[in-house]
Amino acid sequence: MALKSFHGGVHPPEYKELTEDKSLEVMPLPAEIFVPLGQHLGKPANSLVKKGEYVRRGQVLAESSGFISAPVHSPASGKFVKMLKGPVVGGTTADILLIKPGEPDPPKEGEEGAPVDSSPMLLEPYRLEMVSGEQIIERVREAGIVGQGGAAFPTAVKLSPPPDKPIDWMIINAAECEPYLTRDYRLMLERTDDLIDGILLIGKALGETVNLGIGIENNKPEAIQALREGVVRRAVQIEVFELKTKYPQGGEKMLIDAALGRKVPPGALPMEVGCVIQNVGTALAIRDAVLGGEVPATATLTVSGLGINEPRNLQVPIGTPLREVIAYCGGANEKARRVVVGGPMMGFAAYSLDAPVVKATSGILVLTEEELKAPPETACVNCGKCAEACPVNLLPFRLLKLAKAGRWEDTRDLGIEVCMECGTCAFTCPAHKPLVQYLRLGKKNVRNLPRKES
Ligand code: SF4
Ligand code: SF4
Structure with a gap:
């Protein structure tokens, strides 16, 4: 049977072989973490912390500043040193909270005693069978979860479509069509059951009648098998759509077209055709917040490219400077020419390696001349x-x-x-x-x- 896809698209070299067999590893905390107040689409969050204050992992550092916004939590326990203006991905500067992870200095005489408990602050975990749709959406809002697909749109908003836009399909975007990136692939293999829990939670949040699916390209046969086996093992109704490998299959509109044959009109959102799309990482963050009581403290990302010595898939503490992640992966080699954050097709060149990893960072690519080669521009030949x-x-x-x-x-x-x-x-x-x-x-x-x- 012909695999489903969309009109147009291309087949760039994949380079997935550099990291697809690299299991997820946890990167240790760096000496300093830089937590931007704006890690989401919408207004930056408002800081709540005082200079010198001891903060615990999971503590709210900054509260949401509006409907399209998200709170920011501390990725580690330690001392809040100060707020500064620092570089962020995209070539601009922004307000950043500097945290020094580790034990606090002992309180001096006459000073208020600093708390010494460094255990993570957890929210109350719910049970999958008992939690209501409203509780899920509230928890997602409280945990500051944002979309992992690139735009970092606050997820609680996406889970609350207006009543005049009935949703009948929620599809997980597991296409991961950008070359090099394999973090979603690893998550699907290593956390299959957690992903299924996340999908069921999203389904509950959107209403029990919503159909659930996963759209995945056919260049990931092991993940397709793991998901299909997981669906059977758990006896749940989740359709696995096997799609043709083609860039940009992971664009929301392309995914909906390929999986369901529905066309989202130009300028419209997926909800216009009754769909909500969520990313693999977002579904897992929802699972962790609702069933585990955790707020996002790390970003799961692929470090790859021919310019990095040890390509890896990592869970990196949010706020870790890009240069520390590159150093953790054995550093850049002499052929390295450019660092790109995200995938090579839609990512951003890193202007400063001091810019930190944020909630939605999906990849750090260290690329060489060979990968970047851009032959000289010539006249348009009107080939169409x-x-x-x-x-x-x-x-x-x-x-x-x-x-x-x-x-x-x-x-x-x-x-x-x-x-x-x-x-x-x-x-x-x-x-x-x-x-x-x-x-x-x-x-x-x-x-x-x-x-x-x-
Ligand atoms: S960049 Fe814009 S114009 Fe070019 S293929 Fe993508 S959507 Fe079309
Ligand atoms: S029509 Fe011109 S701009 Fe378009 S692909 Fe051909 S040469 Fe490039």
Whole structure:
């Protein structure tokens, strides 16, 4: 039977073999951790801690500052040293809480005694059979869980669709279509039952009638088998959709199209077609918060690329600087040229290795000239390959010309706002046009245009 997929897409080299057999390891705490107040889409959280205060792992350091926001917890027990402005991934600076893990200094005479309990602060664990949908959503909000698929959207909001948008499918995005990344693959193999618990909890939160599924590419046969066996062993109703391996299969709209044949309209959210998509890591974070009483203290990520000495899959304490993670993996070799955070197609070049790992960090890639090779740009040959490959049916070559000419209104009329910056068009272009840079520029300028009268 033909495997399901979506229109367009490409097949970049996978490089998964570098880490797919590397089991998850826990990286020890560094000497200092740097915890940004904004680790999610939306407003940064508001700090609650006082300079010099001793904090416990799991303690709320900063509270949510609005509906689209999330609280931030301490990834370790130790001393809150100060708030500083520091680099974050994406090339900007942000407010960061500096924590020194470890025992507190003994209180001096006349000073208030510092608490010495360094055990993690746990929330009250629930039982899967007993917990209600409302309790799950409240716990997810309290634990500050955000989507692990890249955008870091607060998960509690995604679990609370408006009443006029009935949801009949929740699908776990297990495509992991970005080259190099294998953290979801390892999680599926190593925590199969926990993942099933997480899926059942999400189902409860969305309502008992919601159908549950997992969308996974067919380049992960062991994980497909483990999930199918887990579903049978647990006697639960979760459909495993085996999908064709193709980038960007993990885009929400592509996943829904491939699994269910439903088309999410341009500019709309999956809920418009009755769907909610969650990532593997998000489902596990929900499981850990609801059934284990834990808040996210680590990010599970792949460290890979031909420029790193020891590629690995790691659980890294949130707030660990990128340079410490690279050092823990044996350091970069002499061929290393660039560090990318996330996958190579949609990730960001790291401008500073002092930027910390955050809740949604999925990968740290140390890439060499060979992997980055970008042949010189040549003239467009009007081959149309970029348009053929675009999964949302845009005309990238036209958008490129319009963006170069600064014709932002025309780019808007051609639908540039639905571009998801997946890089598929640029990958396929024989003229090596820097399409994504211009598409990003175009989107930014379109956002600043006055709204059109309808
Ligand atoms: S980057 Fe934008 S235009 Fe290019 S393929 Fe992806 S969605 Fe289409
Ligand atoms: S793929 Fe490249 S060369 Fe072909 S039409 Fe698009 S921009 Fe032009």
